[in-house]
Amino acid sequence: MWSLALLFGLVVCTLSVPTGRNSPAFAIEETAEWIRYEGYVAETHNVVTHDGYILEVHRIPYGRFQTASTAKRPVVFLMHGLMAASNCYILLGPQNSLAYNYADAGFDVWLGNARGNKLSRRHEELDPDNQKRDFFDFSFEEIGKYDVAQMIDYVLEYTGSEQLHYVGHSQGGTAFLVLASSLPEYNAKFASVNLLAGVGYQNYFPSLPLRTLARLTNTIYASAVALGLVEVAAPSFFRRGDDDSIINAVPEDEYLSELSTITELLRDGADDSDNSNMFGGAALKQIAHFGQNIRDKTFRRWDYGLLENRRVYGSVSPPVYDLSLITSNVTMHYTVSDVLLDERDVLAMVNDLPNARARKVAREDFSHLDFVAALDAKELLTDYIIESTVQIENLRSTGK
Numbered sequence: 001m002w003s004l005a006l007l008f009g010l011v012v013c014t015l016s017v018p019t020g021r022n023s024p025a026f027a028i029e030e031t032a033e034w035i036r037y038e039g040y041v042a043e044t045h046n047v048v049t050h051d052g053y054i055l056e057v058h059r060i061p062y063g064r065f066q067t068a069s070t071a072k073r074p075v076v077f078l079m080h081g082l083m084a085a086s087n088c089y090i091l092l093g094p095q096n097s098l099a100y101n102y103a104d105a106g107f108d109v110w111l112g113n114a115r116g117n118k119l120s121r122r123h124e125e126l127d128p129d130n131q132k133r134d135f136f137d138f139s140f141e142e143i144g145k146y147d148v149a150q151m152i153d154y155v156l157e158y159t160g161s162e163q164l165h166y167v168g169h170s171q172g173g174t175a176f177l178v179l180a181s182s183l184p185e186y187n188a189k190f191a192s193v194n195l196l197a198g199v200g201y202q203n204y205f206p207s208l209p210l211r212t213l214a215r216l217t218n219t220i221y222a223s224a225v226a227l228g229l230v231e232v233a234a235p236s237f238f239r240r241g242d243d244d245s246i247i248n249a250v251p252e253d254e255y256l257s258e259l260s261t262i263t264e265l266l267r268d269g270a271d272d273s274d275n276s277n278m279f280g281g282a283a284l285k286q287i288a289h290f291g292q293n294i295r296d297k298t299f300r301r302w303d304y305g306l307l308e309n310r311r312v313y314g315s316v317s318p319p320v321y322d323l324s325l326i327t328s329n330v331t332m333h334y335t336v337s338d339v340l341l342d343e344r345d346v347l348a349m350v351n352d353l354p355n356a357r358a359r360k361v362a363r364e365d366f367s368h369l370d371f372v373a374a375l376d377a378k379e380l381l382t383d384y385i386i387e388s389t390v391q392i393e394n395l396r397s398t399g400k
């Protein structure tokens, strides 16, 4: 489990801000300022979910050298991955970032933030610091079914649009799969969907050591919750308290110390190269949910244990997310060098989705994070995505 946290953490934290840029490294909290600094208009919207989370959504309403006009622009909504934030779609600067490229191509661009990350660490009633356990009691299911659903409803209503184009990286893909399978009426709201290494099926999770560790998911997660370690973000998360006896009392102590060592390393690395700007934070339960799915080789809802499952779901095992209910037009982009997602799982998902296709990135060593971090993502991936979105828009406007 801790190594899972490590892996996902590494995936996000070791991302180096691409070289060759001379923009200042803004903190995640200053994403809107960053967008303005790079020459675009940026708006900040707050979306309050029905369960009280206050989500920060950014909008780039039009391109750098365009002006506000009454002409309606097609809407695109971009959703970040695990432990990341909306800024992942602008990190490559005006020339190469998906969000800017979309704005310059004539789109109205919206960037979501999941509950619990640095920009959406707010709630109408719960205090994320003093009521951590309640605040951080969510996984990617709530992010899909509540956050993404309500951000999309907000954007469609605000812009007066019936549909939008969705792009999700990693867990941003998971959230889409959860939403469109759990609440299939949402499929009609997506004009197109592009998932970048969207994680769903876990039959062939690539890392053997992590698969082995995933078996301990429930025990370790329960111990972590008992210790109040429910957030993967604040620096204090990994800091051992003064009262070592509490931590020493649990059998997972060795994992905790392993984790704190690792985290020191990560944080040092972050300080050196400003990678902290990529670390948006998350609930530990999100990682534990992936851990359960890796352990069980399945893509299904949170596992409470036999008795509680029976009470909550009416069955001893959690229900699977039924991908055959996803009728949206989906393209799944993947790479053969992804440490978190195997090609066979992508192809199996595409097979089960009624209206989907797979597209392999044409660079063998393209990584899970390269989808948002590599300078050649533009020529290998995002130019294609924007072009296909434009084509779909043209089809729509000619009434086909």
Ligand SMILES: *[C@@H]1O[C@H](CO)[C@@H](O)[C@H](O)[C@H]1NC(C)=O
Residues within 6 Å of the ligand: 192, 329, 330, 331, 388, 389, 392, 395
């Ligand atoms: C679905 O998406 C693909 C790839 O972007 C595109 O070629 C196709 O025209 C789309 N179909 C519809 C009905 O929009």
